Amino acid sequence: MEVRIERRREERLVGAVFKGRVTRVLPGIEAAFVDIGLERDAFLYAGDIQDQLQGVEEAELEQDVEEGVLSRSINQLIAEGQEVLVQVVKEPLPNKGARITTFITLAGRYLVLLPASTDLGISRRIEDSEERQRLEDLLAEIRPPRMGLIVRTVAEGSDPSALEADLGRLAQLWNEIDERSQRVKAPALLHRDVELPMRAVRDFFDESFEILWLSGAEIYEQVVGYLRQVAPELVGKVQLHVPEGTLFERFGVESELERALGSRVWLPSGGYLVVSPTEALVAIDVNTGRYVGEVDLKETALKTNLEATREIARQLRLRDLGGIVVADFIDMENPDHQAQVMAALEAELANDRARIRIGGLSDFGLVQITRKRSRGDLVSQLTRPCPTCRGLGRVKSEITVLLELRRKVLERIAELGGRPLRLRVRPEVSTSLEGEQRAILVELEERLGTRIRVEADTGLRAEEYEILGG
Numbered sequence: 001m002e003v004r005i006e007r008r009r010e011e012r013l014v015g016a017v018f019k020g021r022v023t024r025v026l027p028g029i030e031a032a033f034v035d036i037g038l039e040r041d042a043f044l045y046a047g048d049i050q051d052q053l054q055g056v057e058e059a060e061l062e063q064d065v066e067e068g069v070l071s072r073s074i075n076q077l078i079a080e081g082q083e084v085l086v087q088v089v090k091e092p093l094p095n096k097g098a099r100i101t102t103f104i105t106l107a108g109r110y111l112v113l114l115p116a117s118t119d120l121g122i123s124r125r126i127e128d129s130e131e132r133q134r135l136e137d138l139l140a141e142i143r144p145p146r147m148g149l150i151v152r153t154v155a156e157g158s159d160p161s162a163l164e165a166d167l168g169r170l171a172q173l174w175n176e177i178d179e180r181s182q183r184v185k186a187p188a189l190l191h192r193d194v195e196l197p198m199r200a201v202r203d204f205f206d207e208s209f210e211i212l213w214l215s216g217a218e219i220y221e222q223v224v225g226y227l228r229q230v231a232p233e234l235v236g237k238v239q240l241h242v243p244e245g246t247l248f249e250r251f252g253v254e255s256e257l258e259r260a261l262g263s264r265v266w267l268p269s270g271g272y273l274v275v276s277p278t279e280a281l282v283a284i285d286v287n288t289g290r291y292v293g294e295v296d297l298k299e300t301a302l303k304t305n306l307e308a309t310r311e312i313a314r315q316l317r318l319r320d321l322g323g324i325v326v327a328d329f330i331d332m333e334n335p336d337h338q339a340q341v342m343a344a345l346e347a348e349l350a351n352d353r354a355r356i357r358i359g360g361l362s363d364f365g366l367v368q369i370t371r372k373r374s375r376g377d378l379v380s381q382l383t384r385p386c387p388t389c390r391g392l393g394r395v396k397s398e399i400t401v402l403l404e405l406r407r408k409v410l411e412r413i414a415e416l417g418g419r420p421l422r423l424r425v426r427p428e429v430s431t432s433l434e435g436e437q438r439a440i441l442v443e444l445e446e447r448l449g450t451r452i453r454v455e456a457d458t459g460l461r462a463e464e465y466e467i468l469g470g
Contacts, residue, residue, distance in 0.1 A: 004196055004200060012196070020084055021187060036100070091375045108202070111166050113148075121150040122150070212234075269303060269304060273287070284315070286305060298334055317354075322372060331364075
């Protein structure tokens, strides 16, 4: 359902706290760039700046941002050369710096500490009204002065002592960060979140899981030691994988990852999805494929679309697709069928931990979904752009390469000066040039006044060729 990947040479930055220095303030886009010690300056949007001096509360500022109105301009919020305490909320990309905020949050097992806010909040996934009231009362009792707290979903039903112990750990962590920030000069790293295995246990592992498999004795001891402190009832669910092949091979994860890199995803009935990420959005097309139905076209479309809702929700999580997603469902004329599909899609997406918004079904069967993410998607983490097609997914046809080659040769007539010529090309281009497209070769020989020798070379890439003398 979900994949998280971190490599030691590519350490995660989301959640890291830095002391940075503002390098540029750009009123035209209501943003600033901050040097936090990385290759590129980080990007700080005006809505992500805590206006403590003027007394603007976090909730008020967020509301202003959502309504498209900023209560203060970026110049009033921050100045070049100013040192600021910031936290990374989005990883840097190849062409963009990290996204940062001054609204720092420190996550524990049961609570999230907000050192620069006084807000109190409870996870929306805790729906029982009595439990929400109990937790709200507890927060009011234990909240540190001039700080805020958020109760995480896993805290539902927890003893007050567990929350108090968690708060104690978070308060100590914040004191260490605060003290270090006063000793060092910007730019400096003040705090980095725990590594992926420990973070996964902290954020996801609860009673709903049957078992947690771990590979490696060291991380096994760390996880068990942590759970003994915060959730001893879960220790018995942790199992150490004894090496007989890798853990991923044992449970078929490698083959599942291979399928997640493909564009086509098959549905149980024989229909399929085509997942096409682009620069601006992700397009997901629903097709009936091999499924021809048993009743009529309307029922075929309904069944395929209902299966697609489940798989779309899964693919969004598995591939960690974000930004704007447009799902193109098979056309449905029946309003009841449309309502069923939309209800199913909302129910499936409700299980996603990322923040999601769903638009209505358009007349053309399109549904717009926005999904927040903080890192590159699965494909960008596991692959790189093809050097031949440069990420387009397509290469020039043989005739296109031939016509390009013809133009390049003709441009060099004066330079070549009637000397013999060799053309090194791919075998399929050579076959075409000496066969059905031989007229191009004849024309070039006549224009140059010399013979041309064609050499086939399998070492060349699809669009590559060489024009050589002699």
